[in-house]
Amino acid sequence: MSDRLPPLTALRAFEAAARHLSFAKAADELGVTPAALSFQIKSLEEHLGQQVFHRHNRAVTLTEAGRALSPGVTNGFNELQSAWVTAKRLGDNTTLTVTAGPALTAKWLAPRLYEFARAHPEIDLRFSATLRTMDLERDEVDVAIRFGYGQDDGLYSVPVREEWLTPVMTPALAEEYSTPESLIKAPLIHDDSLDFLRPRCDWPAWFRAVGIAHRPEHGTHFSNADHAIDAAVAGMGVALGRRAMIIGDLLEGRLVAPFKTAIQTAARFRFLCLKGAETRPQIAAFRDWFLAETAKTAHISDAFEIIPVESLPPE
CATH class of the missing domain: 1.10.10.10 (Winged helix-like DNA-binding domain superfamily/Winged helix DNA-binding domain)
Incomplete structure (x- = not known):
């Protein structure tokens, strides 16, 4: 046969x-x-x-x-x-499909994308805001921006700046809660999307960083980082905000970060694409723009004492 x-x-x-x-x-x-x-x-x-x-x-x-x-x-x-x-x-140098998490898309990418679109009118930009880890080969995605510890075998990966967290609140709340100790009685907002981080980057960790032994037992919990920050902007309470999620609101004055201690995680955002694809014109253009945009706000980190969470004393 x-x-x-x-x-x-x-x-x-x-x-x-x-x-x-x-x-x-x-x-x-x-x-x-x-x-x-x-x-x-x-x-x-x-x-x-x-x-x-x-x-x-x-x-x-x-x-x-x-x-x-x-x-x-x-x-x-x-x-x-x-x-x-x-x-x-x-063979397509005019279409660019990017995936990123909903929080980063809402808080960082969306407010800035008009700059990229204006600089590159020849590129048809398509965005997929999802927490699902998309397959760059099978899902017709050119670029992924992911946050985590980086299991990027087989991919072209560019790490972005370190990610740190610090308390943020409205200017009005900052007048009421003016010291780290006063936060013990403040309405705290929790970002549960960071529960996967090890060591944990949460309120107990930040309190340890400023020398206060306090584990909050109450507060409002959100599963998405952008929702937690939006709640802080609305005056609901004090959020432990991530650098990428709070920069826009800090620069616009909707939030303030009155305490200059931040805790830093080893997890980072990475710019990812298939190996070899980084030379395609639209991918290279988006990478260069993305990295340049992150560099514009690098000076904000200089205002904080940034403490790696790995160096904190155990609970």
Whole structure:
């Protein structure tokens, strides 16, 4: 028996029919008649020398051979689709798809993107704000900006500036809570999106950094960093804000950071793309703009005593 593969059209017909377990639905998906699809599957069965479907009155089921064949054919078409998309993207120098977390998008990227768009009108920028870790090969994404400790094997990765946290509040609240000790009685806002950090970068850690043994038992918790900062802007309380999330509000005066002690995490934002893709014109342009924008506010860090959280005494 020859190991020569059947025609690609026959494999595609089988894959769709096996996925739907319906010749009619598979034919509709592929834009052919049920008779044409049935012909392709019969051609595949002739090549294989055995049936891949049991035909019933109003349904089909996979035979043992069909069950053995289906996963590999599906994976093969998925790989082929991925390779095709990747190859097409290499010839496109005008479209740029970027993914980043919703908080960074709302608090840092969105207010600045008009500058990039104005400087590069030839680039069609598309943004996906999501916490899902997208696959740069399979998800048609060119650039990812991720926050964490950096499991970036196989990717081109550029770390961004260190991330630190410090209490922020409205100017009105700053008059009421003017010392670190006064924060013990303040309404505290908690950013639960940072719970994965080790060591933890939270309110107890900041209190230890200023020499106060206090573990807050109450407060308002948010699962998204931008929501926590928006609550602070609204005057709900005092948030332990991350550098990237608070810079805009600090510069515009909506928030103040009255205590000049900040705790620093080893987790960082990274600019990521596939290795080799960093030379594509639109990716290189976005990287250079992104790094230049972060450098514009680097001076803000100079106002703080920044203490690595790893150096703090244990609780």
